[in-house]
Every structure is written in C-alpha cells, then in structure tokens.
Amino acid sequence: MMIDVNDSSGPSFPDLQPARPCVYLDQWVWIRLARAANGKPREASDLRVLAAVRDAAADGVAFPLSTTHHIETTKITSPRQRLDLARTMASISHCRTLRSRKVLLRHQMLHATHLSFGRPAFRPQPPEVLGTGVRWAFDGEPGHGVLRGPDGAVVDPATVEGMPEFLRKANQLTEVRMLAGPGDEEIGELRDQYGYRPEAMDEVEASRLEWEASYVDILADHPASKAELRVRLQARELLHEHRAMFQALISEYRINLNREVGYDPARPNKSRRRMVAFADAVPSLRIAVDLKVELFRNASKPWTMNAIHDIDALSMAVPYCHVVVPDREMASLLSRSRTAERHRTQIIAALPHLPDVLPDLANQARNASGDRTGWDWAGPWDGYCLDWSDLVDSAPGRPPAA
Numbered sequence: 109m110m111i112d113v114n115d116s117s118g119p120s121f122p123d124l125q126p127a128r129p130c131v132y133l134d135q136w137v138w139i140r141l142a143r144a145a146n147g148k149p150r151e152a153s154d155l156r157v158l159a160a161v162r163d164a165a166a167d168g169v170a171f172p173l174s175t176t177h178h179i180e181t182t183k184i185t186s187p188r189q190r191l192d193l194a195r196t197m198a199s200i201s202h203c204r205t206l207r208s209r210k211v212l213l214r215h216q217m218l219h220a221t222h223l224s225f226g227r228p229a230f231r232p233q234p235p236e237v238l239g240t241g242v243r244w245a246f247d248g249e250p251g252h253g254v255l256r257g258p259d260g261a262v263v264d265p266a267t268v269e270g271m272p273e274f275l276r277k278a279n280q281l282t283e284v285r286m287l288a289g290p291g292d293e294e295i296g297e298l299r300d301q302y303g304y305r306p307e308a309m310d311e312v313e314a315s316r317l318e319w320e321a322s323y324v325d326i327l328a329d330h331p332a333s334k335a336e337l338r339v340r341l342q343a344r345e346l347l348h349e350h351r352a353m354f355q356a357l358i359s360e361y362r363i364n365l366n367r368e369v370g371y372d373p374a375r376p377n378k379s380r381r382r383m384v385a386f387a388d389a390v391p392s393l394r395i396a397v398d399l400k401v402e403l404f405r406n407a408s409k410p411w412t413m414n415a416i417h418d419i420d421a422l423s424m425a426v427p428y429c430h431v432v433v434p435d436r437e438m439a440s441l442l443s444r445s446r447t448a449e450r451h452r453t454q455i456i457a458a459l460p461h462l463p464d465v466l467p468d469l470a471n472q473a474r475n476a477s478g479d480r481t482g483w484d485w486a487g488p489w490d491g492y493c494l495d496w497s498d499l500v501d502s503a504p505g506r507p508p509a510a
Contacts, residue, residue, distance in 0.1 A: 122219050124212075124391065124427045124451070126237045128476050129469040130170045132206075132425035132432045133161075134418070135180045137459060142196035153460040160463035161200055168473035168480040169466065170238055171201045172429070175209065175245045176421040178287060182306065187291045194288035195494045202492055203240050203283040204482040208248030209424055211235050213350065213392055216427075217357055220389035224382070225368040227361040237428050240482045241279075242286045252485065253279050270504035276486035277493035277502050284494060313413050319348065320400075321411045327404060337404060339380070341397045342387040350393065391451065395423040398445035399438070426453050431465055 243251025298304035439457035
C-alpha cells in the first residue's frame with residue numbers, strides 16, 4: 109500500500125496538535141523574555157513580546173517546554189542566570205511540557221505501521237500531549253510529589269487544612285528548581301550522596317555530534333544527489349535514532365518486514381520505495397531528515413550541538429504546536445520542505461511578529477474546554493509559586509505574615 113505523505117489533508121497524515129492552542133518558543137526566545145522580564149531587554153520590542161506572551165498565557169494559550177529546554181538550560185554556567193530564566197519560563201509556561209519523545213514517537217510509528225503494513229489493524233489512539241513537569245518531559249508520566257507522614261505512608265492532603273494549596277505550591281517550586289538546576293554549592297553533596305554526574309550528558313552529546321560530523325567525510329568520498337542523500341539519511345535516522353523502538357513494534361505486531369515491503373533482491377527499488385514511504389509517514393522522523401538534508405548539503409558549515417538540539421526540538425514541536433518560533437536559520441530550512449504546510453503549523457521567523465498571532469490563539473484558548481493551566485490535578489489555580497518565601501508563607505499552621 110502506497111501512502112501520499114504530501115497530502116496533509118488526507119487520512120494518511122495524522123493531526124497531532126492538541127485541542128488547546130500551543131506556542132513553542134525556542135531557547136533563545138526564552139532567554140530574550142527573561143532579559144526583558146529583568147528590565148534588560150535586548151531590543152525594545154522584546155517588552156511588547158513579553159507582555160503579549162504573558163497575556164496569552166493568562167488566557168490559556170500553552171507555551172510548553174521540552175526536554176531540549178531542560179538540557180540547554182543546564183548548560184548555562186551561572187546559577188543566578190539559570191534561576192532567572194527558570195522563573196520566567198515557569199511564570200509563562202506554568203512548567204507545562206510536551207510529553208516524552210519516546211511516547212509521542214511510539215504513537216507516530218504505530219500510525220505509520222498501521223498505514224503501511226496494516227498493523228496494528230486499528231488506528232492507534234493518540235496519547236495525551238500536554239502535561240506538567242520534568243518527568244512528563246523525560247519519562248512521559250506524571251511526576252507529582254505527594255505528602256508522606258513520619259511512617260512513610262502517603263497522607264491525603266484534604267485531611268489537613270491548607271495542605272492542598274501548600275502541596276500545589278511545593279510541586280510548582282520543585283519544577284522551577286529542577287529546571288534551574290543545582291547551585292554550585294550543592295554539586296559536591298549531589299555527587300557524593302546521589303551519584304550526580306552532569307558530564308554524562310556531555311559524553312552523550314559528544315557521541316551524537318561525532319556521529320553527524322563523521323558523515324560529512326563519508327559524503328565527501330561518496331557524494332549523492334539531494335534525493336539520494338535524503339534516502340540515505342532516512343535509513344541512517346531510522347537505524348541509529350529509532351532502531352530499538354522500530355524493532356520492538358515489528359516484533360510486537362508480528363510484522364514480516366520483507367513480505368510487507370515486497371523485498372526482492374532482483375528489484376531492490378520496490379522495497380526501497382515502500383520503506384521511504386513508511387519513514388515519511390513518521391512526522392518527527394521526516395522533519396529531522398529534511399533538516400539534516402539541508403545541513404549536510406552545506407558541507408562548509410561544521411556541525412554543532414546547537415544544530416542537533418534544534419533538530420531534536422523542532423522535529424517534536426512542529427507536529428504538536430500551532431505556532432513555532434525557531435531561529436532564523438531553522439525557519440528557513442523548515443520552509444524549504446513545506447513542513448509548516450503539512451502540519452498546519454505557523455512558523456514565526458522574527459520575534460516582533462509573535463504578538464500579531466497571539467490574539468486569535470487567546471480567543472480559541474478562552475473558549476477551549478479542559479485544563480487551562482495544566483494544574484487542575486492540584487486544585488484551583490492561584491498563580492505559580494516561584495520562590496521559597498511564597499511556599500513557606502502558605503505552610504499549614506504557619507501564622508500569617510505580618
């Protein structure tokens with residue numbers, strides 16, 4: 109069965125965007141907003157953008173964070189700057205996050221196997237996209253903190269006056285601190301008692317960067333047309349980034365891949381075309397490949413970890429968010445492959461233009477059903493707790509502040 113992945117209106121391409129309007133801001137945008145919030149805008153227009161974003165968030169527009177935001181924030185060396193950035197992010201995003209990559213990609217890949225191979229026989233149910241907190245972003249599961257008594261048993265907060273509000277604020281402040289990361293004075297204890305090893309992420313990133321950079325030399329020896337390069341990168345992406353998940357799904361649904369793609373050593377292009385169509389039916393994989401094609405075609409520009417982070421973030425943000433604000437280079441690369449059109453996502457290439465699209469989203473958000481802030485699980489919304497003094501003042505049994 110052949111599928112037309114260029115037809116964004118057809119049944120082959122799923123609508124992955126949640127009902128609540130979502131705007132994805134790249135890390136550089138959050139840094140600009142944090143500077144404006146601290147009275148040091150990089151450009152005068154940043155103050156207008158900050159006000160518009162805050163108003164839209166108050167109306168219920170989601171500004172979700174991702175794993176990439178968490179990772180890139182940890183790279184900031186100054187604890188003070190990290191905390192300032194985390195507070196700005198939390199005050200606007202409410203630490204709402206896109207769900208773990210592994211959960212969202214599993215659904216995308218299931219949808220592609222359903223279309224391409226007829227298995228599963230049913231159209232897979234899309235997962236919940238928006239949640240709150242670092243665990244939702246990295247594991248795909250709620251990570252709500254609970255109240256425990258001296259014996260370790262979980263205590264129902266409803267049994268203690270004022271405890272539900274306190275527990276909500278404690279969870280909120282925990283997410284801010286997780287986003288900001290530890291202070292310099294805390295790292296020694298974290299290493300000694302909890303095995304904290306931030307350099308492990310550096311090692312992973314160095315390996316990923318080497319994997320991409322090494323292909324530049326391969327292409328120099330074995331050049332390819334744009335079309336051929338794209339097929340090679342599809343195979344590379346599927347086998348290197350998603351092999352374990354792909355193999356698990358093939359096994360789980362007992363898909364005979366050779367039979368399904370019509371593998372014939374005498375006619376290799378037949379199965380190749382079917383695997384290309386399958387890969388193109390996995391939205392995030394397709395976006396990553398399209399971006400990498402453009403980057404590899406510019407052999408004079410070296411690969412950087414920033415580019416890899418951008419690809420990670422945009423390959424997930426574009427299918428799931430209504431508006432995405434990347435940097436100018438990535439906005440240009442996305443436009444070349446008509447990615448925005450396929451997903452009905454609006455790409456904003458210049459930050460001063462963002463306020464222009466927010467009123468319509470805010471109107472939709474005000475009329476949307478469901479959880480406006482992401483914190484319904486913790487009770488009625490009463491703002492986001494950003495510092496210790498607010499949490500301490502709300503502790504049950506504590507006298508009111510003078």
